[in-house]
Amino acid sequence: MYSNVTIIEHPLVKHKISILRDKHTGTNEFRKLVAEIAMLMGYEALRDLPLEDVEIETPIETCMTPMITGRKLAIVPILRAGLGMVDGLLSLSPTAKVGHIGLYRDETTHQPKEYFCKLPEPIEERMIIVTDPMLATGGSAVDAVNQIKKHGGKKIKFMAIIAAPEGMKRLAETHPDVDIYIGQLDRCLNENAYICPGLGDAGDRIFGTK
Ligand code: PRP
Ligand code: URA
Numbered sequence: 701m702y703s704n705v706t707i708i709e710h711p712l713v714k715h716k717i718s719i720l721r722d723k724h725t726g727t728n729e730f731r732k733l734v735a736e737i738a739m740l741m742g743y744e745a746l747r748d749l750p751l752e753d754v755e756i757e758t759p760i761e762t763c764m765t766p767m768i769t770g771r772k773l774a775i776v777p778i779l780r781a782g783l784g785m786v787d788g789l790l791s792l793s794p795t796a797k798v799g800h801i802g803l804y805r806d807e808t809t810h811q812p813k814e815y816f817c818k819l820p821e822p823i824e825e826r827m828i829i830v831t832d833p834m835l836a837t838g839g840s841a842v843d844a845v846n847q848i849k850k851h852g853g854k855k856i857k858f859m860a861i862i863a864a865p866e867g868m869k870r871l872a873e874t875h876p877d878v879d880i881y882i883g884q885l886d887r888c889l890n891e892n893a894y895i896c897p898g899l900g901d902a903g904d905r906i907f908g909t910k
Contacts, residue, residue, distance in 0.1 A: 702872035705880045706744065713740050717861060717884050721899045727908040731784060734833060734906060737861055737883055738788030745829060745857050745881045746773075746792060771855060772796075774826040776819065778803055778844050781902035785831035785859065797826070801844045805836075810893040812840040817847050824852035833902040835860035835882065837893050838870030845875050861902075862886055864895045 716733050719725055725733070750770035756763060773796035777783045786798060802816025820826065828848060835841050841858055848856055858871065861883040872880055886895050894900070904910055 702868070702876075702880075704876055704878060705868060705872050705882065707882050707885055708741050708744055710740060710744075713737055713883050716740075720861070721897060723900065725905075727905065730905045734784040734861065734902075735788040735791075738785035738831065738859065739791055740788075741859050741861070741881050741883055742789045742792045742829070745859055745879070749773075749827070771825060771827040774799055774820050774823065774828045776801055776828055776830045776844070776848065778830065778832040778840055779816065781833050781906055782831040784833065784902070784906040785861075789829060789831070799823075799828075801830075801847060803840045803843060805840060805893070810837055810839065812843040814843065814847070817851070819848065819851050819853070822852075823848070824854055826853070826855070828853050828856045830856065830858045832859075833861040833906075834895060834898070835863035835867035835871060836889060836895050837864075838867035838874075841867065841871045842874045845871070845878055857881065862895055862898055864889045864898075 716737050720733050749768050751766040752769040753764040754767050756765050773793050775786055775789050775796050776799040777786050779800055779802040797820035799819035803812045803814055806813055830844055857879045859881045863882045863885050866889055888896050890896050
């Protein structure tokens with residue numbers, strides 16, 4: 701295993717991922733589950749947010765008590781499917797800024813094609829969480845992190861709900877400084893570079909397209 705990879709072992713995450721996989725789970729429930737899983741994974745991924753004691757007046761007395769300070773958070777979904785994870789993370793950190801990276805996988809080469817990148821400034825001062833439910837070949841994830849680093853991003857985390865071993869290896873080895881959080885590590889990729897058993901096409905299932 702890689703030192704920069706955390707596989708989330710919480711039973712709630714495992715249970716919700718199993719419902720996501722079911723081909724009978726419809727768009728509405730699928731969307732809700734993706735948001736809930738992102739929130740549960742975010743609880744783990746944000747474990748190292750810095751705290752600073754501040755003075756608060758309770759109804760009883762004044763005390764010093766810890767609050768989150770320091771680096772501001774940026775959530776950066778990879779379009780389209782990563783968008784489904786944003787609300788779950790915003791429910792944990794409502795003041796986070798949201799950037800967007802547009803990438804799609806070419807259907808035959810499986811290579812990522814970039815079409816959009818807009819990141820909140822100053823990106824170099826922010827803790828950045830990149831979201832994408834699926835880490836398959838790892839091409840999209842590696843490309844997204846490359847783009848963020850090119851814009852000056854330094855402290856980067858990556859969250860995927862399901863990963864293939866191939867994608868996890870590629871991202872962990874190409875970007876050893878990126879902390880990677882995975883909800884479930886699956887068996888392999890098939891001949892179309894889809895994750896097995898996976899959940900199918902995450903973007904189509906979130907947005908009801910085909
Ligand atoms: C999916 C998924 C990832 C990518 C993973 O997006 O959401 O971004 O494929 O594959 P990779 O690890 O092999 O690069 P897709 O290209 O289907 O775009 P979409 O989210 O717009 O449907
Ligand atoms: N993208 C998806 O949405 N699903 C996969 O299994 C692989 C890439």
